[in-house]
Amino acid sequence: MRKIRIGLIGSGIIGKTHLDKYAEIGDAEIVAVCDLNEQELKKVAEQYQIPNTYTNYRDLLKRDDIDAVDVCLHNNLHAPITIDALRAGKHVYCEKPIAGSYIDGKEMLDTARECGKLLHVQLDFLYSQETRAAKSLIDNDKLGKLYHVRSTGYRRRGRPYVDGYGTKEFNQKKIASGGALFDMGVYRISQLLYLMNMPQVETISGKTYQEVEMDKTRRAISGFDVEELGLGFIRFTDGLTMDIMESWAIHLNSFEGSSIVGNKGGIRFPSYVNGVHTPFSYHTSLCDMDMDATFDLGAADYRRHQLQENEDSFASSQQHWIAALQGRVSLLPTAEVALQTLLISEGIYLSNHLNREVTVDEVISSSKSLALPV
CATH class of the missing domain: 3.30.360.10 (Dihydrodipicolinate Reductase; domain 2)
Known part of the structure; x- marks a missing residue:
């Protein structure tokens, strides 16, 4: 199976947790990371050996060698960045909860369907x-x-x-x-x-x-x-x-x-x-x-x-995500449940x-x- 190439947006506490999970999965490759905090961004990139860094997520989305984006930001940022990523042709894995309000979450799910892309939400239980x-x-x-x-x-x-x-x-x-x-x-x-x-x-x-x-x-x-x-x-x-x-x-x-x-x-x-x-x-x-x-x-x-x-x-949630992107299994309806x-x-x-x-x-x-x- 080919490796899945991922761009991570948000390198804080949750972002590092996701990176630790990906490190356990041989078929996952983190090729880019984005964060507004340049000092933290550099530190994380060095720690996890991520070759490309960005302070503007839109620049990360322009890459044509990324299969999926992982959104690890605060709740009320989930919707706008997820929607932009889906429209840029990326599959999206989003940290829980799906969004800050029902109408925002529904727009995320509707956009994923319109774009023909997978939307996965972190529901670890x-x-x-x-x-x-x-x-x-x-x-x-x-x-x-x-x-x-x-x-x-x-x-x-x-x-x-x-x-x-x-x-x-x-x-x-x-x-x-x-x-x-x-x-x-x-x-x-x-x-x-x-x-x-x-x-x-x-x-x-x-x-x-x-x-x-x-x-x-x-x-x-x-x-x-x-x-x-x-x-x-x-x-x-x-x-x-x-x-x-x-x-x-x-x-x-x-x-x-x-x-x-x-x-x-x-x-x-x-x-x-x-x-x-x-x-x-x-x-x-x-x-x-x-x-x-x-x-x-x-x-x-x-x-x-x-x-x-x-x-x-x-x-795990990350292992399921990678397997679904590889086509090995059908993605659980995590976005609908979320x-x-x-x-x-x-x-x-x-x-x-x-x-x-x-x-x-x-x-x-x-x-x-x-x-x-x-």
């Missing part, structure tokens, strides 16, 4: 051993008819910048658009939507909070105006429901892992709290006895990689603003572009 196990159980009818899922994400005090890590831009609506829901909730919500086979949203009810005390100096510097706790309840047209609780900061010692329940069985996803790991588990009844089970996911993953063709293409995830998050914000349940049509009609000028 889709490639976990737990997601693969859950999908196998669901596909083999071990849960039966699904009817409710719960998305839970816990940090005791893990707000970017104000709690000691990350940059202040994560905390500003004008740049990030959202807080805990956009930063971490996107992983769990998208994971569950994927496993539910993308049911159509009908109504959304939600509430957001910013209540836990934070360092006053860092609050002032960061302009912190996003949620540290997001709550939601979603009804889907086929009777399925979802509830959401995503925390950057809360005075509790743990949350249980996310879950999926059906009329034949249920799944609990792992939780990692204060160094304590609760494993993936399956729950059902056998011979009128309630049963709780765990699995050797590592052994199952090993067998899949040894016995199934192209199994390496599902080992867009529906964004619709739910935006619905929670609208419900919080209006203090009532909202319909999916209300969310879509009220969505406004938050794309920053580039």
Whole structure:
């Protein structure tokens, strides 16, 4: 298989994470990197041995030897740069969330379709051993008819910048658009939507909070105006429901892992709290006895990689992307899943603003572009 030649736009924390992933993939070649920070750009290019550097992403897009562009920028920059890249004839891999607003994300997806290019969004949880196990159980009818899922994400005090890590831009609506829901909730919500086979949203009810005390100096510097706790309840047209609780900061010692329940069985996803790991588990009844089970996911993953063709293409988001560009596998509908995830998050914000349940049509009609000028 030929190598896939990639141009990276944004060499910050997330960009370096992507570069580390690509370094593990022999069929990926990073030929160019772009960033406004010339000092950081030079450092990254030297560290990762990237031959070409740019401070203007439009110059990078003019290259005719690049197959795909990887966009690693703040949320409200995703749409304009992704759209420009697609129109320049490049496939695009975009960091999560897909965009800062539903209307921006939809334009990205529509443009990809119009241009006949692939649009992939970083939803790393889709490639976990737990997601693969859950999908196998669901596909083999071990849960039966699904009817409710719960998305839970816990940090005791893990707000970017104000709690000691990350940059202040994560905390500003004008740049990030959202807080805990956009930063971490996107992983769990998208994971569950994927496993539910993308049911159509009908109504959304939600509430957001910013209540836990934070360092006053860092609050002032960061302009912190996003949620540290997001709550939601979603009804889907086929009777399925979802509830959401995503925390950057809360005075509790743990949350249980996310879950999926059906009329034949249920799944609990792992939780990692204060160094304590609760494993993936399956729950059902056998011979009128309630049963709780765990699995050797590592052994199952090993067998899949040894016995199934192209199994390496599902080992990570980047590996899946490269395999899809090579034509070895069909790209998972990550852009569609990411867009529906964004619709739910935006619905929670609208419900919080209006203090009532909202319909999916209300969310879509009220969505406004938050794309920053580039």
